[in-house]
Amino acid sequence: MSSPQPIECKAAVCWAAKEDYVLEDVIVAPPRAGEVRVKIVATGVCHTDEYTRSGADPEGIFPVIMGHEGAGIVESVGPDVTSVKVGDHVVPCYTPQCRNCKFCKSSKTNLCSIIRNTQGKGLMPDGTSRFTCKRNGETLFHFMGTSTFSEYTVLPEISVAKIDPSAPMDKVCLLGCGITTGYGAVVNTMKVEKDSTVAVFGLGAVGLACIMGAKAVGARKIIAIDINPKKFPIAKEFGATECVNPKDYADRPIQEVLIEMTEEEGFGGLDYTFECIGRPETMRAALECCHKGWGQSCIIGVAASGVELATRPFQLVTGRRWAGSAFGGFKSRDGVPELVNKYMQKEIKVDEFITHKFDLPQINDAFHAMHQGDVSVLFFDGMHICLVPFVLTFFWLLFMRDISASAPLCTSTVCPSKKASLRPLVA
The missing domain is CATH 3.90.180.10 (Medium-chain alcohol dehydrogenases, catalytic domain)
Incomplete structure (x- = not known):
């Protein structure tokens, strides 16, 4: 050969x-x-x-x-x-x-x-x-x-x-x-259990994949958080049980809102949270809305180089945990x-x-x-x-080519005369 x-x-x-x-x-x-x-x-x-x-x-x-x-x-x-x-x-x-x-x-x-x-x-x-x-x-x-x-x-x-x-x-x-990154963060990195409560910050592809993973393992409450309400219908299709826009609570920290939403027997907070944005402010909020004693937060979003995190140490001393995930574990x-x-x-x-x-x-x-x-x-x-675009914060580009056995190994053609065809994501 x-x-x-x-x-x-x-x-x-x-x-x-x-x-x-x-x-x-x-x-x-x-x-x-x-x-x-x-x-x-x-x-x-x-x-x-x-x-x-x-x-x-x-x-x-x-x-x-x-x-x-x-x-x-x-x-x-x-x-x-x-x-x-x-x-x-x-x-x-x-x-x-x-x-x-x-x-x-x-x-x-x-x-x-x-x-x-x-x-x-x-x-x-x-x-x-x-x-x-x-x-x-x-x-x-x-x-x-x-x-x-x-x-x-x-x-x-x-x-x-x-x-x-x-x-x-x-x-x-x-x-x-x-998809692998978000889904794996739930099922591999954090090992979310059935009947858990989950919050996902950021409804891009990774966030939706987190929601998909949380639904797959049987989470009973999945809260989707984003400042773009156009993303809420698709989040619910993927398994979100509730959607929250922080702009609707501009006078309150979002972690306070989420703790209130999940209060049971006098205590509120999520069992698991996932930050899929890459902002230190939302990373902190994701940790601080975790349940006292056992809540765990996973950082997936990648922040800009040199960015540092801050929270009060007492948040961790009282049982909350911070983790990170790359390629879904x-x-x-x-x-x-x-x-x-x-x-x-x-x-x-x-x-x-x-x-x-x-x-x-x-x-x-x-x-x-x-x-x-x-x-x-x-x-x-x-x-x-x-x-193919879609109302998320992530983005894909697919070069789909003829893969039949008779196709040439090297082609370099485009079809600029063809017009775009569109179909809505949600009817």
Whole structure:
């Protein structure tokens, strides 16, 4: 069998902080030892991508090919790759799982330390990039070890999860980040019990996934909190029993309101709370509305670099606990296939996150929509590219491409003449 050759394809490149994405022709080098080259079929975009593009990310490196919520097909493998083969369907994972480091061997965490240093520098484990811009020959950096905004990407073998080949990749790509993060925080990190009371701060994709997880484990009260009441109907569809807008209580701390709402036998407070926004003020509120003696709060939202938390120590002394969760506590290569199976068995929602369609050249408009409180999904439907927004604070972009056996391994087409088609999320 001949060795893999460089591939030319399309990618959305961010050349500098605060600049729009540019669709470029890029050269994707063959995979080296321990690496896998993947043909991306679908990819999502979430607020983490925008955080880096905005210039707020201290680890942000440019020019870069972003994207970290993807699904695709293994196109080629480098030497020494044993866990996947050409043709396998996979989900790229920004949290790797080498299974050999101190972290991977521990049952107490889902983190992996083996490639953290190079991944944070936008490079492959050997300290180099696999992306080059055809137009000017400039090296392009990787993003979160995944770079799914390219028709082809190269990843370490330890960063790809092999999934059921019958799973629709334009759906399960969303399990590469937000849904997994929120759902797992409930069922893995905090291990919420049946009949618990739960509050979720922030009704983006992660928040909705938390609600979905809380409903799945049988929580009896699930309070959804957001300053955008347009999100309340979908929150209730996912399982929220009550919705609260802090703006309706501008003269009172929201933690005081929530304690009052949950008072039983003279004491109020939630058994579990989840902060999915990334603001220190809401992190504090989420802790302080926990029930005295046993209430636990989980921080999922990522705050800006350098931000510090504050609360009165007595809040913790009297039994409340603070915790954090990354990627839902799932060890990636083990957990993602399990979630895909749950989706296929209709045990978790994924399709419900998708609503509207636009064209790929509108990727920058999609980011603008995200700032307006919408979430978007973009995917290739044959030669047509569609964008799907939705009233959340997270955002997905799906490149859905023809994945039949006869499809060319490298295509770079869009259909600008096709018009957007829309359908409402809620009737």
